[in-house]
Structures are given as structure tokens and as C-alpha cells.
Amino acid sequence: YYDIQYEEPPFGHVRIVPQLRIRGDSVFDVEYVFQIGVQSHRVSGLRRRHLNLTFSLDTSGSMEGKSLRLLKATCRVIASQLKKGDIVSVVKWRHYASVALDSHVVQGPNDPALLAVIDSLYADGSTDLHSGLVKAYELAWKNYDPERMNRVILISDGQANTGITDIEIIAQAAEDSEKEGIYLIGVGVGDPDDYFHDTLMDEVTDAGKGAYVFIDSEEEAQKQFGERFMRNVEIAAKDVRVELTMPYYFIMDEYHGEEYSENPEEVEPQHLGPNDAMIFHQFLVVCDPDLLDVWDTINVKAHYTNPFTHQRMTEEEEMTIEQMLQAPADQLLKGDAIVAYAEALKEIYRKLEQGNRDEALKICRETKEKVQDVASFLNDDELQEIAELLGIYEGTIQQR
Numbered sequence: 001y002y003d004i005q006y007e008e009p010p011f012g013h014v015r016i017v018p019q020l021r022i023r024g025d026s027v028f029d030v031e032y033v034f035q036i037g038v039q040s041h042r043v044s045g046l047r048r049r050h051l052n053l054t055f056s057l058d059t060s061g062s063m064e065g066k067s068l069r070l071l072k073a074t075c076r077v078i079a080s081q082l083k084k085g086d087i088v089s090v091v092k093w094r095h096y097a098s099v100a101l102d103s104h105v106v107q108g109p110n111d112p113a114l115l116a117v118i119d120s121l122y123a124d125g126s127t128d129l130h131s132g133l134v135k136a137y138e139l140a141w142k143n144y145d146p147e148r149m150n151r152v153i154l155i156s157d158g159q160a161n162t163g164i165t166d167i168e169i170i171a172q173a174a175e176d177s178e179k180e181g182i183y184l185i186g187v188g189v190g191d192p193d194d195y196f197h198d199t200l201m202d203e204v205t206d207a208g209k210g211a212y213v214f215i216d217s218e219e220e221a222q223k224q225f226g227e228r229f230m231r232n233v234e235i236a237a238k239d240v241r242v243e244l245t246m247p248y249y250f251i252m253d254e255y256h257g258e259e260y261s262e263n264p265e266e267v268e269p270q271h272l273g274p275n276d277a278m279i280f281h282q283f284l285v286v287c288d289p290d291l292l293d294v295w296d297t298i299n300v301k302a303h304y305t306n307p308f309t310h311q312r313m314t315e316e317e318e319m320t321i322e323q324m325l326q327a328p329a330d331q332l333l334k335g336d337a338i339v340a341y342a343e344a345l346k347e348i349y350r351k352l353e354q355g356n357r358d359e360a361l362k363i364c365r366e367t368k369e370k371v372q373d374v375a376s377f378l379n380d381d382e383l384q385e386i387a388e389l390l391g392i393y394e395g396t397i398q399q400r
Contacts, residue, residue, distance in 0.1 A: 093132030184208025
């Protein structure tokens with residue numbers, strides 16, 4: 001959800017950027033903040049491939065109100081990003097699935113036929129996710145073209161449940177070793193406090209190898225599918241795995257990312273969109289300060305598949321500890337502030353559950369000050385917004 005960008009690599013490649021700084025609030029003798037960025041190439045919407053896009057839209061009764069409004073807003077933003085020649089289908093589902101638009105070739109942005117379908121949607125009835133997925137993938141396969149981006153976009157409040165068959169349908173369409181499959185993009189809509197359940201989107205996007213975004217406002221819809229349309233829909237690098245080799249005296253104290261293991265087969269590879277970066281943030285403790293040698297090296301490799309040539313590729317970056325400490329690290333500072341925010345929210349919740357309001361308030365204030373300092377140093381609007389949110393949260397805690 002937050003934008004951390006590095007220098008752009010050549011088209012079809014990724015760039016690895018390892019960054020290191022001393023952790024200032026550590027309880028250990030020597031501890032570092034370490035962040036790996038894997039940056040993709042950049043692509044504008046004007047240069048993109050054509051789409052074969054199938055919407056699978058939850059219009060069951062639970063979507064009534066805000067969720068349906070956000071579903072429509074998201075669809076309208078996506079419609080504004082389409083170009084002449086894109087193929088669009090729409091499946092809506094409640095207790096049964098129906099095709100609202102079948103293999104329609106749009107005339108350009110804001111196609112009238114597509115907008116009319118979006119405007120006509122209403123919420124009613126119970127939920128049959130299975131029928132909605134089956135019908136959507138039937139249409140996606142009917143229009144499949146290896147020269148296009150073939151995508152299913154599932155939009156729901158998350159109150160449906162997937163079965164084994166549903167996951168198999170999604171996974172089989174996404175997994176194709178010879179060519180690009182049909183990837184599923186999951187879009188959660190609604191109020192995160194009252195209505196939305198993220199289990200559904202976690203399951204389907206893991207299987208479908210696509211992006212998962214949550215939309216709680218029309219502004220967020222514009223951000224994710226207007227400004228960030230390409231990074232959420234296109235693929236720049238497939239099946240990305242990052243390999244880290246570091247001095248034996250380093251211990252990973254905390255890790256903030258998808259997965260990690262000493263066995264690479266236990267780590268599910270991830271796809272990376274254009275105009276985007278994968279971020280791996282961690283705290284590294286030196287088990288014995290006497291062993292530390294700043295001229296020892298840290299090696300990072302990114303293994304991935306070029307989605308256009310299907311060639312398996314590896315990029316590598318190796319630097320000494322001293323080189324990383326001397327190199328610029330603005331992206332690490334931002335990543336560290338975001339992690340501090342996320343971890344603080346969890347800790348504040350635990351303190352409030354324990355009835356310890358004063359401690360929760362202290363954590364909130366300290367984190368707000370840290371994020372604000374970094375926001376001011378980097379002149380970063382996203383961090384400024386986080387600091388303001390923490391300020392609002394501080395007021396809410398005081399009123400408890």
C-alpha cells in the first residue's frame with residue numbers, strides 16, 4: 001500500500017538494493033536494521049499490452065450499502081484505464097451467477113456499455129462464490145490470448161468461503177510453466193471494522209498469483225486502480241525468490257515480509273508488477289560484537305522468470321557492511337517507519353485489551369513522533385499521513 005521506489009532497472013530485469021543502518025532503539029549491543037528492495041522496471045499505461053479482463057463481482061445481500069458503492073467505484077476507475085481493443089467480461093453472483101457482459105471489446109476509456117453494466121448492479125440474495133468463479137474462468141479461458149494480460153478481478157466483502165474446488169480452479173489457471181496464465185486480482189471492499197473478512201482474499205490471491213488490495217474509500221480505489229493500475233494488473237517478474245547470504249555471526253531477530261526459510265522450496269515465489277518494489281525488512285543482531293568485521297560481505301540474489309521470454313534469470317548484489325552503512329538509505333528509513341507503525345498498532349491493541357490505556361497512549365505518541373521525524377526528513381506525504389492517523393488514534397485512546 002505504501003510506495004517505496006528505487007532506481008529503475010533495464011526492461012525485463014530487476015534491481016536489488018540492500019540497505020543497512022544501526023538500530024537506534026536496540027536492547028542488544030549491536031543490532032542493525034536491514035532492508036532489501038527488489039525494484040521492477042517502469043511501464044506507462046500507454047505502452048501496456050491489451051487486456052482480456054473478466055470481473056467476478058459479489059452482488060449478494062451482504063454487499064448492500066458501502067461495499068456495493070465501493071465495488072462500483074472500483075469498477076469505474078478500472079474502466080477509465082482501459083484502452084481500445086481490450087476485451088472485458090462481467091460475471092455477477094449472489095445465490096447464482098449470471099453474465100452481465102460477455103467478451104465485449106471496449107472502444108476506449110469509460111466504455112458506455114461497461115459503465116451501464118456497472119451502474120445497473122444491485123445487492124440481493126445469498127452467496128454462491130463457486131458459481132461466480134466457474135463462470136468467470138469459463139469466459140477468461142474463452143478469450144485467452146497469450147499476447148494479452150489475462151486477468152480475473154474478484155471483488156467482494158470477503159464474507160464468502162472458498163472450497164477446495166475453487167482454489168484448484170484459480171491455481172490451475174495461474175500455473176503454467178510454458179506461458180503466462182490467468183492471474184486473479186483480489187479486491188476487498190467495505191468497512192474494515194465491521195464488514196470485511198480478509199481470509200477469502202488471502203486464499204484466492206495466493207492461488208491466483210495476483211495482487212490483493214483493500215478498498216475502503218473512493219480515494220483508495222482511485223489510488224490502487226488509477227495511479228497504480230499497472231503495478232496491480234501487469235507482471236514484470238514472475239516467481240521471484242530472494243536469497244540472502246550473510247556473515248555467520250548475524251542472527252535474524254525479526255523479519256517483516258512474506259515468508260523466509262533456509263529451504264527455498266518452502267518459500268512460495270511471488271510475482272512482481274511493474275512500477276513496484278518488493279520489500280524485505282528485518283532486524284539483524286550480532287551474536288558476539290567481538291566477531292563483527294565491517295569488511296565482511298552480505299550477498300543478495302534475486303531469482304525470477306522474465307514473463308516475456310520465460311527465461312529464468314538471477315540478479316546479484318554483494319556489498320561489505322561498511323559499504324552499506326555509508327550508502328544512501330532513504331528507502332530503508334521509510335520502510336522502517338512503516339514497520340514501526342504496523343507493529344505499534346498491534347501492540348496498542350494488546351495493551352488496550354489488557355486495560356492498560358496509559359501504556360497504549362505512550363506507544364502511540366512515541367511512534368507518531370518517530371514517523372513524523374522521518375516524514376519531515378524525507379518530505380514524504382505517505383509518512384505524513386501515517387503520522388496524522390496516529391495523532392487521530394492518540395485522541396481516540398485518550399477518550400476511552
